Amino acid sequence: MSKFIDRVVLHVRAGNGGHGCASVHREKFKPLGGPDGGNGGNGGNVILEVDSNVHTLLDFHFHPHAxxxxxxxxxxxxxxxxxxxxxVLKVPDGTMVLDAEGxxxxxxxxxxxxxxxxxxGRGGLGNAALASKARKAPGFALLGADGDELDLVLELKSVADVGLVGFPSAGKSSLISVLSAAKPKIADYPFTTLVPNLGVVASGDTTFTVADVPGLIPGASTGRGLGLDFLRHLERxxxxxxxxxxxxxxxGRDPISDVDALEAELAAYAVALRADAGLGDLATRPRVVILNKIDVPDAAELADMVTSEFTERGWPVFAISTVSRAGLRPLTFALADLVHRYRNAHPKAAPARPVIRPIAVDxxxxxxxxDPQEPGGFLVRGARPERWxxxxxxxNDxxxxxxxxxxARLGVEEELMRLGAQPGAPVTIGDVTFEWEPQISAGVDPVPTARGTDVRLEQSNRVSAAERKHASRARRGLLREDEE
Structure with missing residues (x-):
């Protein structure tokens, strides 16, 4: 038996960028052919796309990793x-995407x-793309960057024009079955409907969809029954x-108390809805009261008694029977008219155009x-330095x-000096920590050396080695007075 899944947690990971290649062209009689390492390819994106042939999030329930x-x-x-x-992941119309924090x-x-x-992730540059006047044959290439990895929450909210709300066994499934070609499960016990059912209704020139939401009971907005799971399908x-x-x-039940109880649950859910996502207020949606089962004599009398109570609230009232199909035609035309007026008052927004926001020159x-964790240390934050x-x-030196x-060209060295960084201060960029050595003279044209080496780092390493040897001799008492 198929399952209806309308909320899933999805773990997505984009592709990693390929590494650049460090290569030198080799050909007979051309010992210095120059760098010819190619760039790595960019990693693939993970894309969500609305598909009319997808109606549930069931696939992601069984395959939560993408x-x-x-x-x-x-x-x-x-x-x-x-x-x-x-x-490209296909999702049903009306899917809301949330991050792990909601x-x-x-x-x-x-x-x-x-x-x-x-x-x-962005692909790494090969040494051919890194060549310059000062560095004619780079002996290195850039590594590919990792793609994004995150957890998402997908929530499906049915896109329907009319939502049928009522207590269990009120006849919602029977009504949608006679108004449309939908074939929901119908039985004589509560909570027969466990998933929302959608039906398409044609009335004159207007075609609209009807959603049969599982029965609500008092306390549904706080998690009782099935209401909390399916109230979201009424939002649209x-x-x-x-x-x-x-x-x-x-x-203790009658039509007026039933409607009052349902309105209280909708109002409570609307408060949480506005706080969570700001999607609007259910209290402003047009209401219709459908008094069902008038084929029973006592029910017909009760419907006549309570009609005036609802009309005083400004709500249209329709007495129907899904068994004899009495009153269905006026109900259909009334729903079509309300939907038509709502569509005219709330036209669909045009697709959003991409907005380009260039980075300021400065x-x-x-x-x-x-760095709060390291006295005298500093943290460098930014997309570019962390990616670099x-x-x-x-x-590779x-x-x-x-x-x-x-x-240095980005201005990190200058900013560290302005903040008073001392030589040897720990500087953390991303997950890597360096000992800052300003004497390396970063930012100047490097002196050409063997491929894969850098004379500035070699000098720094030699100085560090000499300092370590001097400290070791001092600890052993081997230094002469003139050396001290």
């Missing part, structure tokens, strides 16, 4: 790596709408129709802050020197 393709590494001969394939990222309404939930409805059982024999793109660190091969040059 991963896009990785980019391929670059190769010699200036051959770039292949781009990672995008992963903040709404996007509300996917309308067939064909797409949203990139996780972006693939243009018209709310109270289906009232006029033939019930339960003590925007540095990074920030330097004192992740793309650096730290076992030339790559480390290139990173120092990039950070």
């Amino acid at each position: 991963k896009a393709g990785n980019g391929k590494p670059g190769e010699g001969g200036n051959r770039d790596g292949k781009q990672g394939g995008d992963l 903040s709404v990222l996007i509300d996917l309404v309308g067939v064909g709408n797409r949203f990139v939930v996780a972006r693939g 409805c243009a018209v709310l129709a109270h289906v009232v059982d006029c033939a019930t024999l339960e003590p 925007e540095s793109g990074f920030g330097v802050f004192a 660190v992740r793309q650096t091969q730290f076992d 030339e790559a480390v020197g290139y990173l120092a040059d990039r950070l």
